[in-house]
Amino acid sequence: MTATTPALEFSTTYSSTPVPAQRRAQILADPGFGSTFTDHMITATWTPEGWHDAGLRPYAPLSLDPATAVLHYAQSVFEGLKAYRHDDGSVWAFRPEANGSRMLKSTARMALPSLPAESFVEAVDLLVRTDAEWVPSGGEASLYVRPFMFASEVFLGVRPAQHVTFCVVASPAGPYFSSGVKPVDIWLSSEYTRAAPGGTGAAKCAGNYAASLVAQQEAIEHGCGQVCFLDAVEGRWVEELGGMNLYFVRADGSIVTPELTGTILEGVTRDSIITLAGDRGYKVEERRISIDEWRDGVESGDITEVFACGTAAVVTPLGRLVWDGGEVSTGDEPGPVTQEIRQALLDVQYGRAADAHGWMHRVV
Numbered sequence: 001m002t003a004t005t006p007a008l009e010f011s012t013t014y015s016s017t018p019v020p021a022q023r024r025a026q027i028l029a030d031p032g033f034g035s036t037f038t039d040h041m042i043t044a045t046w047t048p049e050g051w052h053d054a055g056l057r058p059y060a061p062l063s064l065d066p067a068t069a070v071l072h073y074a075q076s077v078f079e080g081l082k083a084y085r086h087d088d089g090s091v092w093a094f095r096p097e098a099n100g101s102r103m104l105k106s107t108a109r110m111a112l113p114s115l116p117a118e119s120f121v122e123a124v125d126l127l128v129r130t131d132a133e134w135v136p137s138g139g140e141a142s143l144y145v146r147p148f149m150f151a152s153e154v155f156l157g158v159r160p161a162q163h164v165t166f167c168v169v170a171s172p173a174g175p176y177f178s179s180g181v182k183p184v185d186i187w188l189s190s191e192y193t194r195a196a197p198g199g200t201g202a203a204k205c206a207g208n209y210a211a212s213l214v215a216q217q218e219a220i221e222h223g224c225g226q227v228c229f230l231d232a233v234e235g236r237w238v239e240e241l242g243g244m245n246l247y248f249v250r251a252d253g254s255i256v257t258p259e260l261t262g263t264i265l266e267g268v269t270r271d272s273i274i275t276l277a278g279d280r281g282y283k284v285e286e287r288r289i290s291i292d293e294w295r296d297g298v299e300s301g302d303i304t305e306v307f308a309c310g311t312a313a314v315v316t317p318l319g320r321l322v323w324d325g326g327e328v329s330t331g332d333e334p335g336p337v338t339q340e341i342r343q344a345l346l347d348v349q350y351g352r353a354a355d356a357h358g359w360m361h362r363v364v
């Protein structure tokens with residue numbers, strides 16, 4: 001359970017009934033997001049003796065006892081990363097070790113066992129390599145990889161589970177927002193918060209998402225696609241969306257993103273953009289930004305673009321910021337800096353630009 005935990009060994013059992021190539025081709029032509037899965041999955045089990053029974057096996061439903069702890073107490077974390085097919089047919093994952101080390105932070109917060117980051121990367125590699133034919137090519141398509149870990153002990157007592165399952169599944173993905181790169185309107189939640197100091201905001205845990213859904217519903221009711229949360233203490237500082245980090249582009253050419261305070265999820269995309277924007281000569285500031293600075297800045301023209309970022313949706317321009325009683329808008333077309341950053345990131349991921357920071361991890 002410590003950093004000295006030995007790496008796992010994975011067995012392999014291949015599916016005897018893989019999806020026929022023709023059906024797979026149909027799925028890959030229009031994969032949508034998160035609804036179809038590849039032929040295999042990874043599973044591993046943890047008990048107090050350590051990790052064991054790690055292996056690749058045919059994708060199949062899990063059978064869970066109704067008293068399985070995660071169904072009651074949500075002791076569960078997840079990750080999300082993508083594998084991309086380059087023009088020469090090779091397949092690459094983007095910064096998988098960053099996801100592996102983030103999962104270690106999430107599991108520590110949720111009292112789940114540590115999975116060595118190298119085993120995390122090996123599990124992702126093994127699944128993507130085995131199901132490489134499921135990695136779409138062209139456009140902005142990719143294979144979305146979803147590692148997760150949950151309390152699989154059959155026990156209703158409240159304590160950290162003594163039986164835990166790690167699992168990785170993969171799903172071919174088209175663009176996350178089916179409407180294309182159009183600015184998304186944002187509802188400012190004044191009733192709900194996402195994370196409080198000392199809470200789980202910096203952990204990628206299932207419960208954070210469950211708690212954000214009612215606010216997301218409110219956003220939809222107000223004609224918005226996503227919800228923005230403010231800090232829980234003062235209700236004043238901009239934190240992030242339900243599942244994406246935020247960036248502000250200022251008229252003086254600088255770029256601002258809310259600093260990590262312990263209540264904001266440390267996005268791999270957020271981190272990559274700090275570096276990429278810096279490479280391109282932008283001054284990038286990580287600092288607190290208040291909701292008044294956002295509102296007034298858009299109104300005065302000091303803030304010219306706002307965008308959100310995350311693995312699933314890459315870089316998404318924001319349009320209107322809507323709250324109870326008003327709204328401001330940065331326009332209904334993606335701004336030039338948003339587009340430049342988005343393109344720069346995609347170019348690295350799809351192998352069209354030099355990988356100056358060693359982010360791409362070759363799988364096949």
Ligand SMILES: *Cc1c(COP(=O)(O)O)cnc(C)c1O
Nearest residue numbers: 243244245265267268269310311
């Ligand atoms: C996963 C996630 C993000 C984005 O993280 P990436 O590593 O860039 O995908 C942002 N906010 C929340 C709450 C998240 O769960």
